[in-house]
Amino acid sequence: MRRKLRETANETATMRLRHAGLRPTRQRNELAKLLFRNGHRHLTAEMLHAEAVSEGVKVSLATVYNTLHQFTQAGLLLQVVVDPTRSYFDTNTADHQHFYCEDESSLIDIPGPDIAVAGLPTPPPGTQIKRVDVVVHVRRH
Amino acid sequence: MRRKLRETANETATMRLRHAGLRPTRQRNELAKLLFRNGHRHLTAEMLHAEAVSEGVKVSLATVYNTLHQFTQAGLLLQVVVDPTRSYFDTNTADHQHFYCEDESSLIDIPGPDIAVAGLPTPPPGTQIKRVDVVVHVRRH
DNA sequence: TCAACAGTTTAGAATTATTCTAAATTGCAG
């Protein structure tokens, strides 16, 4: 007998959390389901909280902030810094870069292998390269 | 007869402001002198304000914010976004990129021609590329 | 099965960076 989709989504979320070493609580499960149910997304804490509330998920804004940071630390999300006034989180953790459209404060993925950065100089003494972020700023013309 | 250095610096700052279409007020002059007196710098509004105060320049924090944004609009400064909690301004407006050391929240210039970004895809329809920012995140090891 | 405790969530206060407001001041054209 085929199990309900909702049930499966729950198990997937739980697995994902356990794998990341995070205790699968009700809030983390529900947020994980919202975040990872469809294709990749870029969103702020406020946006995720609004989405949760509008879909009847009971969770506080503080928990959304905590959860986004925990997910980021666990490698489930990537934090993208483009706008000095807000923090975006990206559900696509694969190596890739972004277009940033200032007119509408929106991020668009650039698939990983498309971009190549050449001629990286050696990093400052005592440090090692952790990540290379490329943001292509675009504007309506 | 050789004129005093201070006098010359003042004229230079005034010129720079007039060129940028900004009325050379006392505050803008003094901030320009602090910003551009030596090699290139990365600094926040708070940092510049502290420096001004410590050198006896009378200027409010609000004016420092206003001035940094006006200078940026006029092309005298570049705003660099790397840290979700603060905004850096760079006196080097030439084409170049940055190392960002998270351990100490510090920015280090990577000279312009060293880095090359290849394989940029066409920008989203209706937009054109304005700038390509590369931030190389490094960590102490 | 469930007691107990560490981990988690939460409301609301606190913090931080930044912007706004409205009144005082200043640069400059005439």
Added chain:
DNA sequence: CTGCAATTTAGAATAATTCTAAACTGTTGA
């Protein structure tokens, strides 16, 4: 000089985010 628009300012306001301390919940092991 005078007058007015541009600029500066103190302090309030805002926005995003973090903190705090109390309530709650998941898990473990008897």
